[in-house]
Structures are given as structure tokens and as C-alpha cells.
Amino acid sequence: MLRLSREAYTVGWLCALPLSELVAAMKMLDDEHEPLNLEIEDENTYVYGSINKHNVVIACMPPGQPGKVSAARLIQPLSHSFPNMRIHLFVGIGGGVPQSVVLQDPERDIHLGDVVVGWPDLTGAPAVVQYDLIERQGDDVEMQRLLSTSEKPDRKLLSALGLLMAKHVGGRKHFSQHLQKLNDLVDFKYPGVERDKLYASTSPHIAGPTCEKCSPDHVILRESRKLPAQPKFHQGTILCGDSVMKDARKRDELSAKYFNAICFEMEAAGVIDQKHCLVIRGISDYCDGHKNGSWQSYAAATAAAFAREFLYTIQPSTVRELPHVAETAVVAGNTNFNASNDILAHQLSLYASQPSPPDGRIGLKTISCPQIKTADLVFVHGLTGNRETTWTHDYTNFFWPYTITEDIRSACVTTFGYKTDQSIFVGKSDSSAVLDCARNLLESLLQHRKSHEDVPLMFIAHGIGGHICEQALLLCKESLELRKLRSSTCAIMFFDTPHSGDILAQPKLAFEKYFTGLPMNAKESISESLPSSSDLFQRLESEFKQLLQHTHGQIKIFDWPSLEEQRTSATNVTDLVSTRQSVTTQFKHADAAKCSNKQDKGYDFALRNIRKRMYEMPQSVAGILDT
Ligand SMILES: [Zn+2]
CATH class of the missing domain: 3.40.50.1580 (Nucleoside phosphorylase domain)
Known part of the structure; x- marks a missing residue:
């Protein structure tokens, strides 16, 4: 042949x-x-x-x-x-x-x-x-x-x-x-x-x-x-x-x-x-x-x-x-860009040094974009999958971001993709891959939200994707546009992302889970460079903790798997960290964000909390009624 x-x-x-x-x-x-x-x-x-x-x-x-x-x-x-x-x-x-x-x-x-x-x-x-x-x-x-x-x-x-x-x-x-x-x-x-x-x-x-x-x-x-x-x-x-x-x-x-x-x-x-x-x-x-x-x-x-x-x-x-x-897909993306928007153009030029490769799995992909939007849900995957597989059950093929669009018709749902070559995620401290991904995420979001910048924004993240969201929000002090994006952010839902508590207590354990299922040689090189990586993540976590305190509970934190919804506010951040420490994982990390069907507890957790948070946002009340 x-x-x-x-x-x-x-x-x-x-x-x-x-x-x-x-x-x-x-x-x-x-x-x-x-x-x-x-x-x-x-x-x-x-x-x-x-x-x-x-x-x-x-x-x-x-x-x-x-x-x-x-x-x-x-x-x-x-x-x-x-x-x-x-x-x-x-x-x-x-x-x-x-x-x-x-x-x-x-x-x-x-x-x-x-x-x-x-x-x-x-x-x-x-x-x-x-x-x-x-x-x-x-x-x-x-x-x-x-x-x-x-x-x-x-x-x-x-x-x-x-x-x-x-x-x-x-x-x-x-x-x-x-x-x-x-x-x-x-x-x-x-x-x-x-x-x-x-x-x-x-x-x-x-x-x-x-x-x-x-x-x-x-x-x-x-x-x-x-x-x-x-x-x-x-x-x-x-x-x-x-x-x-x-x-x-x-x-x-x-x-x-x-x-x-x-x-x-x-x-x-x-x-x-x-x-x-x-x-x-x-x-x-x-x-x-x-x-x-x-x-x-x-x-x-x-x-x-x-x-x-x-x-x-x-x-x-x-x-x-x-x-x-592939070429025309890139051209089509560019025509959406309104170059007369000086602020955005400036933002994009800042990030021009990290162009997204013309890869079908990179950037924001729209699952549903209704005309009347009451929430903007952005899925960010971890290292074990991509913008589809992370959220798709291996046997039932249930892709729950799509089902969310059926259960909440007024939700604008997108899923973000980036290169998951794990070797670029370790051993870097200054120009870290997390930082690059966070910048690409922000760039895509500014463009995506041009027509609806006031709609409440929620991130749903798996594993290291959670750190990318945290890093993105930390970068949001860099300009007026970005500060606006941060002030519209109302929640992050983490699926098996280790936080401050876990990282401070057992950094090696917290990170090894990201790399389960990878070939042995990759694991070895990762554990060699773990010390510098865990420094980076510890710094990120402590800065993000400060951000949460600073925003007085506007950004709610949800953790799956978790015993119950955990709220953040300026007064209970310490409680939050200790609760997280005690959470035990009964899932394989790679499967933590997969749901078998609508009855799956993970799906119920996500849908319930997204709805609840939408209801708490003043702009969303009208939208809730149509679901
Ligand atoms: Zn017949």
C-alpha cells in the first residue's frame, strides 16, 4: 500500500x-x-x-x-x-x-x-x-x-x-x-x-x-x-x-x-x-x-x-x-477586528509578541452566542486535554458546555484552547507559559466581548486552566479595558485545581496530578524542574488571594470536587484555604471535568451554581426567566 x-x-x-x-x-x-x-x-x-x-x-x-x-x-x-x-x-x-x-x-x-x-x-x-x-x-x-x-x-x-x-x-x-x-x-x-x-x-x-x-x-x-x-x-x-x-x-x-x-x-x-x-x-x-x-x-x-x-x-x-x-479561517477571524478601536489595538500590539499559531484548537471557540446574553461563560481546559476533550465524557461523549447552552438559553458559551505541551509549563519563572496563555486568553476575550462588555463573565477551568484564569485576572490592572473586564468577572469555577493551601502544604503532590498519564521521561523532567515551577505557582496563588480580598467577594469561587459551594469574601479567605486543604479527590485528575450525562453530580453542581450566580447579578434577572 x-x-x-x-x-x-x-x-x-x-x-x-x-x-x-x-x-x-x-x-x-x-x-x-x-x-x-x-x-x-x-x-x-x-x-x-x-x-x-x-x-x-x-x-x-x-x-x-x-x-x-x-x-x-x-x-x-x-x-x-x-x-x-x-x-x-x-x-x-x-x-x-x-x-x-x-x-x-x-x-x-x-x-x-x-x-x-x-x-x-x-x-x-x-x-x-x-x-x-x-x-x-x-x-x-x-x-x-x-x-x-x-x-x-x-x-x-x-x-x-x-x-x-x-x-x-x-x-x-x-x-x-x-x-x-x-x-x-x-x-x-x-x-x-x-x-x-x-x-x-x-x-x-x-x-x-x-x-x-x-x-x-x-x-x-x-x-x-x-x-x-x-x-x-x-x-x-x-x-x-x-x-x-x-x-x-x-x-x-x-x-x-x-x-x-x-x-x-x-x-x-x-x-x-x-x-x-x-x-x-x-x-x-x-x-x-x-x-x-x-x-x-x-x-x-x-x-x-x-x-x-x-x-x-x-x-x-x-x-x-x-x-x-485553515488559512481562510484565520482571515475570517481578522475581519472581525475593528482597527479603529485604538485602545484595543494598543492592547493587541502589547501582546503581538505572542501570536497564536493558526491551530484549530487555539483560541476561543463559540459554542453558543445568543442575541440576548445574560452571562458569558468561558471554559479553560487543563494539561490533560483540549478545548473539547477536557469537557467530554470518554464513554457517553457528553459534551456539557453544549448542554449548558440548552439549559441556559441566554448564556454565551465559549471554550478556550492553547498548546498543552507540558514541557513549556515547567522550569520557567520569568516568561512563563501560564503568563503567555493568560495574555492570549485576555486578547481573545477583549475581542469576543466587544459587543457585550458589561455581561457578567464566569470562568470554568480544569486543572492548570484555573491558574491561567487567575493569572489573567491579575494582569487586568494593565489598562482601562482590562480593568473593565475584571470588574465584570463574577466567578471562577475550578475543576480540580489545587489552590494556595494545597500548594503551600504539598507542592510536589499538587503539581504531579497535572501530569498523570504522561510518559515517564516527561514526568522525570517535570519533577526535576518542580522547585522553580512551584515557586511560580505559590507566588501566583498568593497574589490571587490578595486580589480576592481586594475585590470584596465580587469574584466568587466554586470548587469541584467540593463538599459544598465555597464563598469568598474579605473576611473568610483564611477559612476558604483551610476548607480547600481538606478536600479529597475521588476522581482521576484528567476526568475531573467530565460528566457522563445531565444527571451527573458534576453537571448538577455546575448548572446550579452558574444559575445561582447569574441570579445574583443584577443584569441577569430578565435572562433567568426565559430558561
Ligand atoms: Zn407507515
Whole structure:
């Protein structure tokens, strides 16, 4: 098998269902390549190969984890692990919206097994719309406009798609050849026109795995296509939501409301950067109560064959001319920066000596940014994870920062990432890595909070992330903007961060926990340099203690694991330190900030205390009422 470098891969092929979509994707490869060893941070498993000389990596979500959060987590490491990545193809199944206007034109209506491509049109209809987010915003016209004018796919991608569509008007020889690559798999064969039944939208499904008991009188009689086994291609708007659409009336209502959308699915909204992305869906059901799995494999096959034909239409040289996925992400970030803001510009120039590398895991990532915000929650991870994995349960994949946005709709939630090469965290005293991270955090926060600088700010931190937050708040005396940021800070919630008490008593023990699970040689070099590191942390802790006294309880401290919420004020700091000393840890440090589900005690602790603190803040009262 051929083995290429990471730099050779330019196309990411993403799918959600291992047993149908992934199987079909792998069958579409001309050649399979030898797998590469990637950085441990990238938790995806890839299949490597080529199609028409495009080098392709295929990535699939873990079983049973559909939805846009999973999709975002799948796509995020791609540009980091493969620096020359140019396009992402989201290839899989979706639900079709029958077109009542053209119902009697079988060649134009949507049938099972057809392929839908998300395609923006001249009237401004976008390729993909996240409808449930818009529904949540109510009648806010401005927000609807923002959410529905997402970036359009690159013109080169669209013109290749146009060519592909045009070829199909003339004949479909190639497409059938691509589909034949799955001929040896019985499950992926065309199920037969007699099994493609469209029920009236008012017709209920009678319980059972098939439609055996459903009334045949409710089946809409449609004229047959000339060649029913040959799928048609459609282009239009795809609606993406967090739940499976299986309600025909809701389907029709939403389609009419949003650009006469022709397809529903659950993953594409995880792809924030639609410029480089095409969403290709094989239609496996009609989004009604009658949906079942019988067309799933064939629909996955037609979508995969379409994607393969697309890669045979666009040439590798054209793909290489497209901008890097990672590059444009950086450019997009810069355009948000308002250079006329002199104070901010000055702040940024102070920190310009520590530029953030263009890494998918560095900086603030937005989980939810509602228009009306009553709290700004910022998650800061520790050394054992990144801005996603630290907060994601290993088995249930429960990513609780996202669930917080569902439980507190008015919370703006972001998660901050930084390089976690542990060797840079020890043995430095003057220009410490904690200081660098704290500065990057402040820089990101100033930019992020430009539109809502008065909204109460809470940090939620794991392990060493807690020290980064403390250091950041200590730096806030440097300018007016930063002092404002500090005066809006109302809490830090620490997950297994050792504090003054622990550090003074047992510095070695307090720090070793940060490095559990690391290779032995790393541990050795760390324990050698521990004396200077613990000096640094002791100094940090004692300065932070003074800050807490100075701010008279405005910044509340919450500790997990803890016996109960611990309040700070000028009068009980000594009590606080001694309480912390007695707290014993029943968790592995790396798991301390992971919750298995909404019933997890850690999640309950976080949600309860965030709500409580929000309620205590005068600005937040209105926001609490909507949750
Ligand atoms: Zn039925």
C-alpha cells in the first residue's frame, strides 16, 4: 500500500454512519493508502486513499453520535492534521421534502435514493440553514437574516457541480459505473420502486418496523419515472436541526418557511465554514412517521457515488488552487477586528509578541452566542486535554458546555484552547507559559466581548486552566479595558485545581496530578524542574488571594470536587484555604471535568451554581426567566 505524507491530502470526506455511509465511502476509493501516525490530539480515525488522483481522507463519527456537535468535533482536527486540506465533502443520507408543486412530474419530484446537494441560489437562498437555531430566536428578523446568510461554497466548487449536473442531462453513464462499485454488497442495492411509498402528510404511521399496517389508501399515487432505478440529482437548500425530522406537517411547514428547502439532515451545521464544504445527501426517507431504515444503505450509496463523480469532475490542479481551509479561517477571524478601536489595538500590539499559531484548537471557540446574553461563560481546559476533550465524557461523549447552552438559553458559551505541551509549563519563572496563555486568553476575550462588555463573565477551568484564569485576572490592572473586564468577572469555577493551601502544604503532590498519564521521561523532567515551577505557582496563588480580598467577594469561587459551594469574601479567605486543604479527590485528575450525562453530580453542581450566580447579578434577572 502507498504511504503518503500528511501534506499530500487535500480532500476530507466526512460521514456519520459507520455501517452505511462509511462502507459506501470506502468502496468509492480508487486506491487505499497506508494509515499515518497523527498527533495524539487528533482522535479521529481516518481511512486514506485516492479518487481521480485527489488524495482523500475519510472520517466517520463514532456510532450513535449523530448531530452537529459530533460533526464539528470530527471536522475540527482535519485542517490541523492535514495542513493542505482544501475541501470538505459531507456525504451521507438525509430526509427528502416531496415537492407538492411538481408532484405529478416524476422526473422533477424527489424520490427515495435521489441525491440532494446543498446549493445557494441567486435569490439569496443559502446552501444550508440551521432552522432550529432560527426557531429558537423567535421573530427576531435581524438574527434570522444573519443565520441564513451563511457563507456560500467557493465558486470553483459550484462551477464543477454545475458541470456535473449538465453532464447528467446528457446521460448518466459515469454515475452508474460509480454506483456499480458497490455491486458486491447486497444491502446497497436498489430496493425497488414498489418500496418507495409517499404517504399523505396527514396519514399516521401504524406502529411497527415497516408500513405493513399503514393504510394503502393514504399512499399518494405518483406517476412512475421512465427509469425508476436511476436516481435524480436535485440542488437546493438543506435544513439542518438537532433532532430527527419525522413529522410530515412540520416538514412542509419548515420547508415553506425556509427557501422551499428540499432536504433535512442533522450534521451540516457543524460545518461552520461552508465556503469549502459541499453537503451531499442521498434521500433515505420523507421525514414523516413512516420513515424506516430500508433505503438507508442505497441512499448512502447514491450520495457516495455522486461525491465520487464530483471528484472526477473537478481536477486535482483546481482543488490545489483553492485556498487552504485553515488559512481562510484565520482571515475570517481578522475581519472581525475593528482597527479603529485604538485602545484595543494598543492592547493587541502589547501582546503581538505572542501570536497564536493558526491551530484549530487555539483560541476561543463559540459554542453558543445568543442575541440576548445574560452571562458569558468561558471554559479553560487543563494539561490533560483540549478545548473539547477536557469537557467530554470518554464513554457517553457528553459534551456539557453544549448542554449548558440548552439549559441556559441566554448564556454565551465559549471554550478556550492553547498548546498543552507540558514541557513549556515547567522550569520557567520569568516568561512563563501560564503568563503567555493568560495574555492570549485576555486578547481573545477583549475581542469576543466587544459587543457585550458589561455581561457578567464566569470562568470554568480544569486543572492548570484555573491558574491561567487567575493569572489573567491579575494582569487586568494593565489598562482601562482590562480593568473593565475584571470588574465584570463574577466567578471562577475550578475543576480540580489545587489552590494556595494545597500548594503551600504539598507542592510536589499538587503539581504531579497535572501530569498523570504522561510518559515517564516527561514526568522525570517535570519533577526535576518542580522547585522553580512551584515557586511560580505559590507566588501566583498568593497574589490571587490578595486580589480576592481586594475585590470584596465580587469574584466568587466554586470548587469541584467540593463538599459544598465555597464563598469568598474579605473576611473568610483564611477559612476558604483551610476548607480547600481538606478536600479529597475521588476522581482521576484528567476526568475531573467530565460528566457522563445531565444527571451527573458534576453537571448538577455546575448548572446550579452558574444559575445561582447569574441570579445574583443584577443584569441577569430578565435572562433567568426565559430558561
Ligand atoms: Zn407507515
